[in-house]
Amino acid sequence: xxxxxxxxAAADKRRLILDAAIRVFAxxxxxxxxxxxxxxxAGVAYGLVxxxxxxxxxxxxxxxxxxxxxxxxxxxxxxxxEALTAxxxxxxxxxxxxxxxxxxxxxxxxxxxxxxxxxNTFGRRHWATIQDAHHQIARIVSDAQARGELRSExxxxxxxxxxxxxxxxxxxxxxxxxxxxxxxxxxxxxRDLVETIFGGLDAR
Amino acid sequence: xxxxxxxxAAADKRRLILDAAIRVFAxxxxxxxxxxxxxxxAGVAYGLVxxxxxxxxxxxxxxxxxxxxxxxxxxxxxxxxEALTAxxxxxxxxxxxxxxxxxxxxxxxxxxxxxxxxxNTFGRRHWATIQDAHHQIARIVSDAQARGELRSExxxxxxxxxxxxxxxxxxxxxxxxxxxxxxxxxxxxxRDLVETIFGGLDAR
Amino acid sequence: xxxxxxxxAAADKRRLILDAAIRVFAxxxxxxxxxxxxxxxAGVAYGLVxxxxxxxxxxxxxxxxxxxxxxxxxxxxxxxxEALTAxxxxxxxxxxxxxxxxxxxxxxxxxxxxxxxxxNTFGRRHWATIQDAHHQIARIVSDAQARGELRSExxxxxxxxxxxxxxxxxxxxxxxxxxxxxxxxxxxxxRDLVETIFGGLDAR
Amino acid sequence: xxxxxxxxAAADKRRLILDAAIRVFAxxxxxxxxxxxxxxxAGVAYGLVxxxxxxxxxxxxxxxxxxxxxxxxxxxxxxxxEALTAxxxxxxxxxxxxxxxxxxxxxxxxxxxxxxxxxNTFGRRHWATIQDAHHQIARIVSDAQARGELRSExxxxxxxxxxxxxxxxxxxxxxxxxxxxxxxxxxxxxRDLVETIFGGLDAR
DNA sequence: AATGAATGAGAATTCATTCAT
DNA sequence: TATGAATGAATTCTCATTCAT
Numbered sequence: 001x002x003x004x005x006x007x008x009a010a011a012d013k014r015r016l017i018l019d020a021a022i023r024v025f026a027x028x029x030x031x032x033x034x035x036x037x038x039x040x041x042a043g044v045a046y047g048l049v050x051x052x053x054x055x056x057x058x059x060x061x062x063x064x065x066x067x068x069x070x071x072x073x074x075x076x077x078x079x080x081x082e083a084l085t086a087x088x089x090x091x092x093x094x095x096x097x098x099x100x101x102x103x104x105x106x107x108x109x110x111x112x113x114x115x116x117x118x119x120n121t122f123g124r125r126h127w128a129t130i131q132d133a134h135h136q137i138a139r140i141v142s143d144a145q146a147r148g149e150l151r152s153e154x155x156x157x158x159x160x161x162x163x164x165x166x167x168x169x170x171x172x173x174x175x176x177x178x179x180x181x182x183x184x185x186x187x188x189x190x191r192d193l194v195e196t197i198f199g200g201l202d203a204r
Numbered sequence: 205x206x207x208x209x210x211x212x213a214a215a216d217k218r219r220l221i222l223d224a225a226i227r228v229f230a231x232x233x234x235x236x237x238x239x240x241x242x243x244x245x246a247g248v249a250y251g252l253v254x255x256x257x258x259x260x261x262x263x264x265x266x267x268x269x270x271x272x273x274x275x276x277x278x279x280x281x282x283x284x285x286e287a288l289t290a291x292x293x294x295x296x297x298x299x300x301x302x303x304x305x306x307x308x309x310x311x312x313x314x315x316x317x318x319x320x321x322x323x324n325t326f327g328r329r330h331w332a333t334i335q336d337a338h339h340q341i342a343r344i345v346s347d348a349q350a351r352g353e354l355r356s357e358x359x360x361x362x363x364x365x366x367x368x369x370x371x372x373x374x375x376x377x378x379x380x381x382x383x384x385x386x387x388x389x390x391x392x393x394x395r396d397l398v399e400t401i402f403g404g405l406d407a408r
Numbered sequence: 409x410x411x412x413x414x415x416x417a418a419a420d421k422r423r424l425i426l427d428a429a430i431r432v433f434a435x436x437x438x439x440x441x442x443x444x445x446x447x448x449x450a451g452v453a454y455g456l457v458x459x460x461x462x463x464x465x466x467x468x469x470x471x472x473x474x475x476x477x478x479x480x481x482x483x484x485x486x487x488x489x490e491a492l493t494a495x496x497x498x499x500x501x502x503x504x505x506x507x508x509x510x511x512x513x514x515x516x517x518x519x520x521x522x523x524x525x526x527x528n529t530f531g532r533r534h535w536a537t538i539q540d541a542h543h544q545i546a547r548i549v550s551d552a553q554a555r556g557e558l559r560s561e562x563x564x565x566x567x568x569x570x571x572x573x574x575x576x577x578x579x580x581x582x583x584x585x586x587x588x589x590x591x592x593x594x595x596x597x598x599r600d601l602v603e604t605i606f607g608g609l610d611a612r
Numbered sequence: 613x614x615x616x617x618x619x620x621a622a623a624d625k626r627r628l629i630l631d632a633a634i635r636v637f638a639x640x641x642x643x644x645x646x647x648x649x650x651x652x653x654a655g656v657a658y659g660l661v662x663x664x665x666x667x668x669x670x671x672x673x674x675x676x677x678x679x680x681x682x683x684x685x686x687x688x689x690x691x692x693x694e695a696l697t698a699x700x701x702x703x704x705x706x707x708x709x710x711x712x713x714x715x716x717x718x719x720x721x722x723x724x725x726x727x728x729x730x731x732n733t734f735g736r737r738h739w740a741t742i743q744d745a746h747h748q749i750a751r752i753v754s755d756a757q758a759r760g761e762l763r764s765e766x767x768x769x770x771x772x773x774x775x776x777x778x779x780x781x782x783x784x785x786x787x788x789x790x791x792x793x794x795x796x797x798x799x800x801x802x803r804d805l806v807e808t809i810f811g812g813l814d815a816r
Numbered sequence: 817a818a819t820g821a822a823t824g825a826g827a828a829t830t831c832a833t834t835c836a837t
Numbered sequence: 838t839a840t841g842a843a844t845g846a847a848t849t850c851t852c853a854t855t856c857a858t
Contacts, residue, residue: 009817010817013817013818027324028324029322029323029324029325031235031325032324032325034851034852034853035852035853035854036852039820044818044819045818045819045820046819046820046821047818047819047820047821047854047855047856048817048818048819050853050854050855051817051818055853055854056852056853056854086405087406109323113321113322113323113324117317117321117376118233118317119233119313119317119376119379119380120231120232120233120236120317121233121235121236123380124380127380127382131382141405148407149407150405150406150407151403151404151405151406151407151408153399154396154399154400154403154405155396157383158374158393158396158397158400159400159405161370161373161374161377161397162366162369162370162373162397162400162401164373165366165369165370165371165372165373165374165376166365166366166369166370167369168369168372168373169365169366169368169369169372170362170365170369172321172323172369173365175323176323176327176328176331178331178335179361189362192358192359192362193362193365193366195357195358196358196362196363196366196401196404197366197400197401197404197405198404198405198406199355199358199404199406200355200400200401200402200403200404200405200406201290201345201354201355201358201363201401201402201404202291202354202355202402202403202404203352203353203354203355204355217842217843238826238827238828239827239828239829240827240828248843248844249843249844249845250844250845250846251829251830251831251843251844251845251846252842252843252844254828254829254830254831255841255842255843255844256842259828259829260827260828260829417838418838421838421839435732436732437730437731437732437733439643439733440732440733442830442831442832443831443832443833444831447841452839452840453839453840453841454840454841454842455833455834455835455839455840455841455842456838456839456840458832458833458834459838459839463832463833464831464832464833494813495814517731521729521730521731521732525725525729525784526641526725527641527721527725527784527787527788528639528640528641528644528725529641529643529644531788532788535788535790539790549813556815557815558813558814558815559811559812559813559814559815559816560815561807562804562807562808562811562813563804565791566782566801566804566805566808567808567813569778569781569782569785569805570774570777570778570781570805570808570809572781573774573777573778573779573780573781573782573784574773574774574777574778575777576777576780576781577773577774577776577777577780578770578773578777580729580731580777581773583731584731584735584736584739586739586743587769597770600766600767600770601770601773601774603765603766604766604770604771604774604809604812605774605808605809605812605813606812606813606814607763607766607812607814608763608808608809608810608811608812608813608814609698609753609762609763609766609771609809609810609812610699610762610763610810610811610812611760611761611762611763612763622820622821625821625822646847646848646849647848647849647850648848648849656822656823657822657823657824658823658824658825659822659823659824659825659850659851659852660821660822660823662849662850662851662852663820663821663822663823664821667849667850668848668849668850818858819857819858820856820857820858821855821856821857821858822854822855822856822857823853823854823855823856824852824853824854825851825852825853825854826850826851826852826853827849827850827851828848828849828850828851829847829848829849829850830846830847830848830849831845831846831847832844832845832846832847833843833844833845834842834843834844835841835842835843835844836840836841836842836843837839837840837841837842
């Protein structure tokens with residue numbers, strides 16, 4: 001079995017199906033696609049999807065958890081990195097999200113559109129996990145406020161919402177295809193967004 | 205009211221059904237409810253829903269358009285009111301949205317969760333209308349930049365996204381029931397959100 | 409109440425609806441039209457159709473019986489007219505049917521397409537009435553055979569079927585719009601059809 | 613048959629469903645039966661009907677095309693067989709149709725009652741195919757007229773209509789169950805019908 | 817592991833008919 | 838007589854999931 005045991009081939013098949021599911025969910029939406037669309041996209045037989053995944057829901061759950069987990073690690077890493085200012089930390093977070101979209105737009109689209117915003121289904125099911133990210137972001141702000149680095153009169157939770165909501169809004173514009181999302185556009189978006197939130201709109 | 209014409213009774217029934225649909229969509233989600241749930245909620249026979257509305261989709265379309273239309277009027281009104289500063293204009297917009305939620309949380313939930321964020325279905329169908337609001341908000345910023353009232357180095361579109369995305373994020377937290385949304389909470393949310401965006405996070 | 413009592417106005421309304429139903433049945437088919445189509449075509453309110461007719465079925469029943477009754481009278485009249493030869497009798501019958509189509513194609517279309525050929529619904533319900541016509545036609549033949557006017561070795565029932573089936577086939581071609589059905593075409597059709605059946609195809 | 617490939621099992625199921633559909637259409641009429649009746653008659657699950665056929669319409673389309681295709685082959689074969697007289701050719705056609713009914717009355721009933729006579733639905737959809745048969749029959753006549761075998765003063769199209777209309781009328785009587793349709797009855801029907809049309813009704 | 821046939825519970829929509837006014 | 842709102846049973850088609858091979 002050399003260096004690639006049988007289970008690895010299986011793992012590859014599983015991956016193939018999950019990736020196909022993400023593309024299909026992004027293209028048609030979770031509620032508007034059929035499991036057979038996913039099998040077709042993956043080039044496997046209908047039943048094989050059910051061999052690897054218990055249900056259609058599970059495909060979306062896994063796609064979400066995988067990516068959101070990475071994001072949580074990045075946010076936590078940024079938050080606990082004492083060498084960084086709050087602005088640098090949030091820039092790091094924004095950059096990760098935006099570059100994730102740059103590399104694999106379908107994944108981020110699915111995560112945001114099909115999961116985090118679904119108040120009645122997946123969003124609620126994964127709410128604790130989603131909240132985790134929001135809390136960490138708020139904590140980046142509140143820690144900086146405690147150090148006197150950021151204004152203390154603003155509630156950290158609201159600041160976090162402004163920051164995260166702004167990123168989602170930018171991604172939404174990209175997802176809907178209304179605004180270019182090339183490498184330069186992405187870098188500019190991070191820069192402008194951070195500068196807006198940290199510097200404020202008011203002229204000095 | 206004694207003189208209400210006969211057509212009003214019909215209009216009332218129609219209204220009754222549309223309102224019931226909004227409540228059901230908010231409670232279960234558009235994709236997880238049945239037309240019979242709406243009929244039951246309205247207390248009318250199944251077929252009457254189809255007497256007044258061509259399809260289930262149309263119910264959501266109408267709910268969205270009605271409310272978004274009001275919002276557009278308010279945004280346009282704020283934008284063109286020369287007596288107001290940009291901060292006052294955006295405060296007005298934020299207040300309208302937030303108070304709409306306060307009065308009729310289901311409508312705003314449906315508008316945001318079931319329509320504006322659905323990249324593959326309703327969101328795309330109504331995209332022009334949705335964009336209209338975003339453009340007007342950006343214009344409030346760019347007009348103020350032209351007058352030297354706001355910093356010119358920030359792109360107005362990004363500023364608009366930060367503003368609108370922040371409001372949606374706040375509403376999302378309320379919709380998911382994670383944060384109290386009483387009258388005081390709403391007023392505070394508007395104040396904090398506006399102050400954050402205009403003043404910026406940075407300590408002076 | 410002069411010469412037109414109130415009941416006459418009512419009778420007119422009834423007629424109006426029945427005629428509209430015939431047009432709609434012809435244009436869309438009994439199974440593919442709605443009662444509301446009939447009301448619209450007649451220019452009356454939905455419910456009025458039910459004031460004058462017990463059901464949608466009844467409309468078709470009446471349309472059929474009215475016309476088929478006329479046809480039966482003509483066939484019986486021809487059959488019992490001792491001054492006529494069998495060829496003249498059947499020419500009379502064919503002419504009546506064909507000219508009925510000429511004057512009111514919708515009625516004949518409805519009678520044939522929607523009633524007499526519906527083996528599972530109306531055709532079966534009215535079978536006795538339909539058969540009546542077929543029997544009379546066969547009798548025209550058998551009487552002539554008894555008189556030595558027509559060949560006796562052919563069963564009269566088959567001869568009748570050839571005659572009536574031929575007429576229906578001609579009407580079918582007209583109904584489907586494949587063949588012109590102007591006055592001259594109709595006269596020619598009767599002549600050719602009768603000559604074919606009486607004279608036979610064989611060269612002498 | 614032991615070597616039948618796996619695909620045959622599927623083809624058999626498909627056949628099973630199509631045959632069941634034909635029986636149900638014949639017994640209740642296309643418009644008066646439900647897809648579940650077909651599934652029940654075939655002894656399969658509801659959904660399997662849709663696994664093999666796109667819609668209820670398609671079942672009827674296929675039943676019609678399959679049988680009408682056979683008939684077209686027979687008619688064409690008869691028409692181009694130079695060893696036969698026109699009378700022999702049309703006898704062949706009539707025999708095929710009548711014996712088709714003898715073997716599988718439901719199929720012929722469905723073909724005629726549910727398709728070729730439906731001016732507003734299936735009849736119109738398949739009109740070109742239906743016409744094909746009529747044209748070939750007319751051509752059998754006109755070819756014979758050109759050879760001096762049949763009277764030339766009669767239009768071949770009318771002769772064709774008389775012939776085909778007569779056959780349909782005979783089948784109709786059988787379908788409605790008004791006339792016995794045993795083997796002898798069928799043979800007699802063909803003989804009488806052909807003799808009537810070729811020899812004519814007139815006594816010599 | 818892999819296939820795709822088989823299952824059957826939905827769910828939207830239609831529309832004949834009834835009924836209150 | 839006239840209106841059209843109200844009713845709800847009926848029916849097609851969909852599609853997630855299971856299962857035999």
